[in-house]
Amino acid sequence: MADMGSFRDAVTAWAAGGSGEPARELAARLSVRAAVLLEGPSDVAAVDALAASRGRNLADEGVCVLAMGGAMSIGRFADRLGPPGLGLRLAGLCDEGERGFYARGLERAGAPRQRFFVCAADLEDELIRALGVPRVVELVRAEGDLRPLETFLRQPAQRGRIAGQQLRRFFGTKKGRKIHYGRVLVEALDPDRAPAPLTALLAAL
16 A cells, blocks of 8 residues: 555655656655655654654655655755655755755755755754753663663774764664664653754744
8 A cells, every 4th residue: 555655765766766657646646745855764763753742643744754865865856856846845954064065956956945954963963962961871771772882982983072972973883773863862852842953844844
């Protein structure tokens, strides 16, 4: 049975050079009205978790949340999903260092930039600052990852880095860990303490 996951897969195949017909057919069948373009699956996990915490099911609302596989793909996805392609309402997050790249990719696709919100370093940085380092370490302990974190922090490369940077690096050291903590950190947020870019993104959908 076709669902938003099927549409997401069809769009990803289209962006990789495949046919756009499956994505067009699914967009019509599922009444897709908007797409949230994110760099990776950990960002998707965080956005989905925040939406769920606020009682929203984005797929049921006709919103496809997808990982592009990196910021350099913004132009391809915007071209296929924005005005030149399916004409969907586009939104997303980008890191401060990628702001210019996003602006150029969206401009080439004729897509507005107003619904793309900038994270100071990246989304993990925003979540760590919102929760505070001690709370994030508590969550790492609760998830059974304190010993791996302590081992990681003893590495010479971590000397001189501030605690928030160390945690961000740690989340990326094992496959699936960033995705897992994208959800865990969001679920631990107080309702009024969500990072501004995430809150603004949901409000724009």
